[in-house]
Amino acid sequence: MFDTGLTAFMLFATSLVMLMTPGLAFFYGGLACKKNILGVMIQSFASLGLSTVLWVTFGYSLCFSGSLADGNDFFGIYGNFDKIFLSNIEPHSVYSPQKRFPELVFVCYQMMFAIITPALITGAFVNRVTFKSYIFFLILWQFLVYYPFVHMVWGGGILQSLGVLDFAGGIVVHATAGFAALASIRFVGSRKIRDNVPSNIPLVAVGTALLWFGWYGFNAGSELDLDGVTISAFINTDVAASFAAITWLLLEWNTGAKKPTFVGLMTGSVAGLATITPASGYVTIPVAMLIGVIAATGCWFAVRFKHRKTGTTLSMFGAYTAWVALWVLYYSDSLLLKQ
Numbered sequence: 001m002f003d004t005g006l007t008a009f010m011l012f013a014t015s016l017v018m019l020m021t022p023g024l025a026f027f028y029g030g031l032a033c034k035k036n037i038l039g040v041m042i043q044s045f046a047s048l049g050l051s052t053v054l055w056v057t058f059g060y061s062l063c064f065s066g067s068l069a070d071g072n073d074f075f076g077i078y079g080n081f082d083k084i085f086l087s088n089i090e091p092h093s094v095y096s097p098q099k100r101f102p103e104l105v106f107v108c109y110q111m112m113f114a115i116i117t118p119a120l121i122t123g124a125f126v127n128r129v130t131f132k133s134y135i136f137f138l139i140l141w142q143f144l145v146y147y148p149f150v151h152m153v154w155g156g157g158i159l160q161s162l163g164v165l166d167f168a169g170g171i172v173v174h175a176t177a178g179f180a181a182l183a184s185i186r187f188v189g190s191r192k193i194r195d196n197v198p199s200n201i202p203l204v205a206v207g208t209a210l211l212w213f214g215w216y217g218f219n220a221g222s223e224l225d226l227d228g229v230t231i232s233a234f235i236n237t238d239v240a241a242s243f244a245a246i247t248w249l250l251l252e253w254n255t256g257a258k259k260p261t262f263v264g265l266m267t268g269s270v271a272g273l274a275t276i277t278p279a280s281g282y283v284t285i286p287v288a289m290l291i292g293v294i295a296a297t298g299c300w301f302a303v304r305f306k307h308r309k310t311g312t313t314l315s316m317f318g319a320y321t322a323w324v325a326l327w328v329l330y331y332s333d334s335l336l337l338k339q
Helices: 004-031 034-064 103-125 131-153 170-188 201-223 228-254 262-279 285-305 311-330
Strands: none
Touching (some): 004 034, 004 201, 034 103
Protein backbone atom coordinates (compact mmCIF):
# COMPACT_ATOMS: atom_id res chain seq x y z
CA MET A 1 0.00 0.00 0.00
CA PHE A 2 0.99 3.63 -0.43
CA ASP A 3 2.36 5.85 2.32
CA THR A 4 -0.50 8.35 2.27
CA GLY A 5 1.42 11.04 4.14
CA LEU A 6 4.38 10.89 1.77
CA THR A 7 2.05 10.75 -1.24
CA ALA A 8 0.24 13.87 -0.06
CA PHE A 9 3.56 15.65 0.52
CA MET A 10 4.83 14.80 -2.97
CA LEU A 11 1.57 15.95 -4.56
CA PHE A 12 1.88 19.24 -2.67
CA ALA A 13 5.55 19.63 -3.70
CA THR A 14 4.57 18.94 -7.31
CA SER A 15 1.92 21.66 -7.12
CA LEU A 16 4.46 24.10 -5.71
CA VAL A 17 6.88 23.46 -8.56
CA MET A 18 4.06 23.91 -11.08
CA LEU A 19 3.45 27.42 -9.65
CA MET A 20 7.03 28.38 -10.48
CA THR A 21 6.42 28.47 -14.24
CA PRO A 22 3.63 31.11 -14.05
CA GLY A 23 5.84 32.87 -11.48
CA LEU A 24 8.67 32.91 -14.01
CA ALA A 25 6.28 34.32 -16.62
CA PHE A 26 5.38 37.20 -14.27
CA PHE A 27 9.03 37.74 -13.31
CA TYR A 28 10.33 37.96 -16.89
CA GLY A 29 7.22 39.77 -18.10
CA GLY A 30 7.67 42.54 -15.55
CA LEU A 31 11.33 42.95 -16.45
CA ALA A 32 10.60 43.21 -20.19
CA CYS A 33 9.49 46.37 -21.95
CA LYS A 34 5.74 46.91 -22.34
CA LYS A 35 5.52 45.65 -25.92
CA ASN A 36 7.13 42.34 -24.93
CA ILE A 37 5.21 41.45 -21.76
CA LEU A 38 2.71 39.10 -23.41
CA GLY A 39 5.34 37.69 -25.76
CA VAL A 40 7.52 36.70 -22.82
CA MET A 41 4.65 35.31 -20.76
CA ILE A 42 3.20 33.14 -23.52
CA GLN A 43 6.53 31.34 -23.85
CA SER A 44 6.38 30.15 -20.24
CA PHE A 45 2.73 29.13 -20.45
CA ALA A 46 3.33 27.38 -23.78
CA SER A 47 5.95 25.26 -22.04
CA LEU A 48 3.29 24.14 -19.55
CA GLY A 49 1.38 22.52 -22.39
CA LEU A 50 4.02 21.44 -24.89
CA SER A 51 6.55 20.11 -22.38
CA THR A 52 3.78 18.03 -20.79
CA VAL A 53 2.96 16.47 -24.17
CA LEU A 54 6.62 15.68 -24.80
CA TRP A 55 7.15 14.32 -21.28
CA VAL A 56 4.26 11.85 -21.15
CA THR A 57 4.94 10.57 -24.66
CA PHE A 58 8.72 10.14 -24.78
CA GLY A 59 10.45 12.28 -22.16
CA TYR A 60 9.88 10.27 -19.00
CA SER A 61 10.95 7.05 -20.65
CA LEU A 62 14.11 8.56 -22.12
CA CYS A 63 15.02 9.94 -18.69
CA PHE A 64 14.00 7.27 -16.20
CA SER A 65 13.97 3.86 -17.86
CA GLY A 66 17.05 1.66 -18.03
CA SER A 67 20.43 2.36 -16.49
CA LEU A 68 24.11 2.13 -17.35
CA ALA A 69 24.67 -0.37 -14.53
CA ASP A 70 22.05 -2.73 -15.94
CA GLY A 71 23.25 -2.19 -19.50
CA ASN A 72 19.75 -1.49 -20.82
CA ASP A 73 20.00 2.20 -21.67
CA PHE A 74 21.72 4.01 -24.55
CA PHE A 75 25.37 4.39 -23.50
CA GLY A 76 24.43 6.00 -20.19
CA ILE A 77 23.09 9.06 -22.04
CA TYR A 78 19.47 8.18 -22.83
CA GLY A 79 17.09 5.75 -21.20
CA ASN A 80 15.16 3.23 -23.26
CA PHE A 81 11.63 3.13 -24.66
CA ASP A 82 10.05 0.85 -22.06
CA LYS A 83 7.85 3.63 -20.66
CA ILE A 84 6.89 5.69 -23.70
CA PHE A 85 3.35 7.01 -23.43
CA LEU A 86 3.71 5.99 -19.76
CA SER A 87 3.23 2.34 -20.65
CA ASN A 88 3.83 -0.20 -17.88
CA ILE A 89 2.96 2.43 -15.26
CA GLU A 90 -0.31 1.78 -13.47
CA PRO A 91 -2.09 4.00 -10.93
CA HIS A 92 -1.18 1.48 -8.23
CA SER A 93 2.51 1.21 -9.27
CA VAL A 94 4.82 2.09 -6.36
CA TYR A 95 7.82 4.32 -7.05
CA SER A 96 10.17 2.16 -4.95
CA PRO A 97 10.00 -0.19 -1.94
CA GLN A 98 11.65 2.49 0.22
CA LYS A 99 9.59 5.43 -1.08
CA ARG A 100 6.06 4.15 -1.20
CA PHE A 101 4.19 6.71 -3.24
CA PRO A 102 2.75 6.22 -6.75
CA GLU A 103 5.21 6.30 -9.62
CA LEU A 104 2.75 8.54 -11.45
CA VAL A 105 3.34 11.15 -8.75
CA PHE A 106 7.06 10.98 -9.54
CA VAL A 107 6.19 11.32 -13.23
CA CYS A 108 4.26 14.50 -12.46
CA TYR A 109 6.94 15.88 -10.13
CA GLN A 110 9.71 15.47 -12.67
CA MET A 111 7.41 16.77 -15.40
CA MET A 112 7.24 20.12 -13.59
CA PHE A 113 11.04 20.30 -13.78
CA ALA A 114 10.88 19.58 -17.50
CA ILE A 115 8.32 22.37 -17.91
CA ILE A 116 10.18 25.14 -16.12
CA THR A 117 13.69 24.41 -17.45
CA PRO A 118 13.17 25.65 -21.04
CA ALA A 119 11.07 28.51 -19.66
CA LEU A 120 14.14 29.68 -17.72
CA ILE A 121 15.86 30.39 -21.03
CA THR A 122 13.13 32.70 -22.31
CA GLY A 123 14.55 35.75 -20.54
CA ALA A 124 17.37 35.69 -23.10
CA PHE A 125 14.91 35.51 -25.99
CA VAL A 126 13.21 38.88 -25.41
CA ASN A 127 13.52 41.00 -28.58
CA ARG A 128 15.63 38.25 -30.14
CA VAL A 129 13.49 35.34 -31.37
CA THR A 130 9.93 34.81 -32.55
CA PHE A 131 7.41 32.59 -30.80
CA LYS A 132 7.56 30.15 -33.71
CA SER A 133 11.34 29.86 -33.32
CA TYR A 134 10.95 29.33 -29.58
CA ILE A 135 8.58 26.40 -30.07
CA PHE A 136 10.99 24.79 -32.50
CA PHE A 137 13.86 25.39 -30.05
CA LEU A 138 11.91 24.01 -27.08
CA ILE A 139 11.20 20.69 -28.78
CA LEU A 140 14.76 20.13 -30.00
CA TRP A 141 16.36 21.31 -26.76
CA GLN A 142 14.28 18.98 -24.62
CA PHE A 143 15.33 15.95 -26.67
CA LEU A 144 18.96 16.90 -27.31
CA VAL A 145 19.92 18.53 -23.99
CA TYR A 146 17.45 18.20 -21.13
CA TYR A 147 16.49 14.52 -21.42
CA PRO A 148 20.11 13.32 -21.74
CA PHE A 149 21.21 15.33 -18.70
CA VAL A 150 18.31 14.09 -16.59
CA HIS A 151 19.17 10.50 -17.40
CA MET A 152 22.92 10.99 -16.96
CA VAL A 153 22.60 12.69 -13.54
CA TRP A 154 19.38 11.32 -12.03
CA GLY A 155 18.25 8.39 -14.14
CA GLY A 156 21.11 5.93 -13.69
CA GLY A 157 23.26 7.30 -16.50
CA ILE A 158 26.98 7.89 -16.87
CA LEU A 159 27.36 10.95 -14.63
CA GLN A 160 25.44 9.37 -11.76
CA SER A 161 27.66 6.30 -12.03
CA LEU A 162 30.69 8.59 -11.69
CA GLY A 163 29.33 9.99 -8.43
CA VAL A 164 28.01 13.35 -9.62
CA LEU A 165 25.67 14.90 -7.02
CA ASP A 166 22.87 17.29 -7.90
CA PHE A 167 20.25 17.42 -5.17
CA ALA A 168 17.53 19.40 -6.93
CA GLY A 169 18.67 20.52 -10.36
CA GLY A 170 21.64 22.88 -10.21
CA ILE A 171 23.23 20.98 -13.09
CA VAL A 172 20.21 19.41 -14.74
CA VAL A 173 18.04 22.54 -14.63
CA HIS A 174 19.96 25.75 -13.99
CA ALA A 175 23.32 25.01 -15.59
CA THR A 176 21.80 23.57 -18.76
CA ALA A 177 19.35 26.47 -19.05
CA GLY A 178 22.06 29.05 -18.36
CA PHE A 179 24.46 27.69 -20.94
CA ALA A 180 21.59 27.36 -23.42
CA ALA A 181 20.72 31.02 -22.91
CA LEU A 182 24.36 32.03 -23.37
CA ALA A 183 24.74 29.94 -26.51
CA SER A 184 21.47 31.30 -27.89
CA ILE A 185 22.37 34.96 -27.50
CA ARG A 186 25.83 34.35 -28.94
CA PHE A 187 24.21 32.74 -31.97
CA VAL A 188 21.28 35.14 -32.45
CA GLY A 189 23.12 38.34 -31.53
CA SER A 190 22.11 41.56 -29.81
CA ARG A 191 18.52 42.54 -29.12
CA LYS A 192 16.79 44.59 -31.81
CA ILE A 193 15.55 47.04 -29.17
CA ARG A 194 17.62 47.55 -26.04
CA ASP A 195 15.44 48.58 -23.13
CA ASN A 196 16.79 47.68 -19.70
CA VAL A 197 14.09 49.47 -17.71
CA PRO A 198 11.55 47.07 -16.11
CA SER A 199 8.05 47.85 -17.35
CA ASN A 200 6.07 46.52 -14.39
CA ILE A 201 7.85 46.11 -11.05
CA PRO A 202 4.73 44.85 -9.18
CA LEU A 203 4.54 42.06 -11.77
CA VAL A 204 8.17 41.20 -10.99
CA ALA A 205 7.25 41.10 -7.29
CA VAL A 206 4.39 38.67 -7.90
CA GLY A 207 6.70 36.48 -9.95
CA THR A 208 9.41 36.52 -7.28
CA ALA A 209 6.89 35.59 -4.60
CA LEU A 210 5.62 32.63 -6.62
CA LEU A 211 9.16 31.49 -7.44
CA TRP A 212 10.29 31.72 -3.81
CA PHE A 213 7.18 29.90 -2.61
CA GLY A 214 7.45 27.21 -5.27
CA TRP A 215 11.15 26.69 -4.62
CA TYR A 216 10.36 25.00 -1.32
CA GLY A 217 8.73 22.19 -3.30
CA PHE A 218 11.53 22.29 -5.84
CA ASN A 219 14.25 21.67 -3.25
CA ALA A 220 12.58 19.99 -0.26
CA GLY A 221 10.52 17.74 -2.52
CA SER A 222 13.65 16.46 -4.26
CA GLU A 223 14.46 14.30 -1.25
CA LEU A 224 11.35 12.26 -2.26
CA ASP A 225 10.81 11.56 1.41
CA LEU A 226 9.95 13.20 4.71
CA ASP A 227 13.05 13.20 6.89
CA GLY A 228 15.81 15.43 8.22
CA VAL A 229 17.22 16.10 4.76
CA THR A 230 13.81 17.38 3.66
CA ILE A 231 13.79 19.89 6.49
CA SER A 232 17.41 20.91 5.83
CA ALA A 233 16.67 21.51 2.15
CA PHE A 234 13.62 23.57 3.09
CA ILE A 235 15.37 25.90 5.52
CA ASN A 236 18.56 26.13 3.43
CA THR A 237 16.43 27.33 0.52
CA ASP A 238 15.00 30.21 2.54
CA VAL A 239 18.28 31.08 4.25
CA ALA A 240 20.27 31.29 1.00
CA ALA A 241 17.59 33.37 -0.71
CA SER A 242 17.35 35.77 2.24
CA PHE A 243 21.10 36.27 2.62
CA ALA A 244 21.47 36.76 -1.14
CA ALA A 245 18.65 39.31 -1.23
CA ILE A 246 20.11 41.39 1.60
CA THR A 247 23.63 41.11 0.17
CA TRP A 248 22.44 42.45 -3.20
CA LEU A 249 20.56 45.22 -1.42
CA LEU A 250 23.65 46.29 0.54
CA LEU A 251 25.87 46.18 -2.54
CA GLU A 252 23.51 48.50 -4.39
CA TRP A 253 23.14 50.76 -1.37
CA ASN A 254 26.88 51.31 -1.01
CA THR A 255 27.90 51.57 -4.67
CA GLY A 256 26.69 53.03 -7.93
CA ALA A 257 23.48 55.02 -7.39
CA LYS A 258 23.90 54.82 -3.61
CA LYS A 259 20.36 53.58 -3.09
CA PRO A 260 18.67 50.18 -2.77
CA THR A 261 16.17 49.04 -5.39
CA PHE A 262 13.22 46.69 -5.19
CA VAL A 263 14.28 44.93 -8.40
CA GLY A 264 17.76 44.40 -6.95
CA LEU A 265 16.34 42.86 -3.79
CA MET A 266 14.22 40.46 -5.84
CA THR A 267 17.03 39.62 -8.26
CA GLY A 268 19.31 38.79 -5.36
CA SER A 269 16.78 36.43 -3.83
CA VAL A 270 16.39 34.53 -7.12
CA ALA A 271 20.19 34.29 -7.42
CA GLY A 272 20.33 32.75 -3.95
CA LEU A 273 17.51 30.33 -4.72
CA ALA A 274 19.17 29.09 -7.89
CA THR A 275 22.61 28.73 -6.34
CA ILE A 276 21.56 26.76 -3.26
CA THR A 277 19.56 24.27 -5.35
CA PRO A 278 22.24 21.63 -6.10
CA ALA A 279 23.48 21.61 -2.50
CA SER A 280 20.30 22.35 -0.56
CA GLY A 281 20.02 18.86 0.92
CA TYR A 282 23.75 18.40 1.49
CA VAL A 283 25.02 21.43 3.42
CA THR A 284 24.55 22.94 6.85
CA ILE A 285 22.70 26.20 7.54
CA PRO A 286 25.88 28.31 7.96
CA VAL A 287 27.07 27.11 4.56
CA ALA A 288 23.69 28.05 3.06
CA MET A 289 24.23 31.55 4.45
CA LEU A 290 27.64 31.76 2.82
CA ILE A 291 26.33 30.38 -0.47
CA GLY A 292 23.69 33.10 -0.51
CA VAL A 293 26.28 35.83 0.06
CA ILE A 294 28.63 34.46 -2.61
CA ALA A 295 25.81 33.96 -5.09
CA ALA A 296 24.57 37.53 -4.78
CA THR A 297 28.08 38.97 -4.90
CA GLY A 298 29.11 37.02 -8.00
CA CYS A 299 25.88 37.73 -9.87
CA TRP A 300 25.89 41.41 -8.86
CA PHE A 301 29.39 41.92 -10.24
CA ALA A 302 28.48 40.05 -13.43
CA VAL A 303 25.45 42.29 -14.01
CA ARG A 304 27.40 45.45 -13.11
CA PHE A 305 30.21 44.79 -15.54
CA LYS A 306 28.38 43.25 -18.48
CA HIS A 307 27.63 46.63 -20.07
CA ARG A 308 31.22 47.83 -19.88
CA LYS A 309 33.80 47.37 -22.61
CA THR A 310 35.53 44.80 -20.44
CA GLY A 311 32.20 43.40 -19.37
CA THR A 312 32.55 39.94 -20.89
CA THR A 313 35.89 39.27 -19.25
CA LEU A 314 34.92 40.72 -15.88
CA SER A 315 31.53 39.06 -15.70
CA MET A 316 33.07 35.72 -16.62
CA PHE A 317 35.71 36.28 -13.92
CA GLY A 318 33.03 37.12 -11.34
CA ALA A 319 30.99 34.05 -12.25
CA TYR A 320 34.11 31.88 -12.26
CA THR A 321 35.27 32.98 -8.81
CA ALA A 322 31.79 32.50 -7.38
CA TRP A 323 31.51 28.98 -8.74
CA VAL A 324 35.01 28.05 -7.57
CA ALA A 325 34.08 29.15 -4.06
CA LEU A 326 30.85 27.18 -4.18
CA TRP A 327 32.52 24.00 -5.36
CA VAL A 328 35.12 24.29 -2.60
CA LEU A 329 32.28 24.53 -0.08
CA TYR A 330 30.38 21.76 -1.77
CA TYR A 331 33.19 19.24 -1.50
CA SER A 332 34.44 20.21 1.94
CA ASP A 333 33.45 17.30 4.17
CA SER A 334 33.58 19.43 7.30
CA LEU A 335 30.83 21.67 5.95
CA LEU A 336 28.50 19.01 4.64
CA LEU A 337 25.35 17.97 6.46
CA LYS A 338 26.06 14.86 8.48
CA GLN A 339 23.59 12.08 7.67
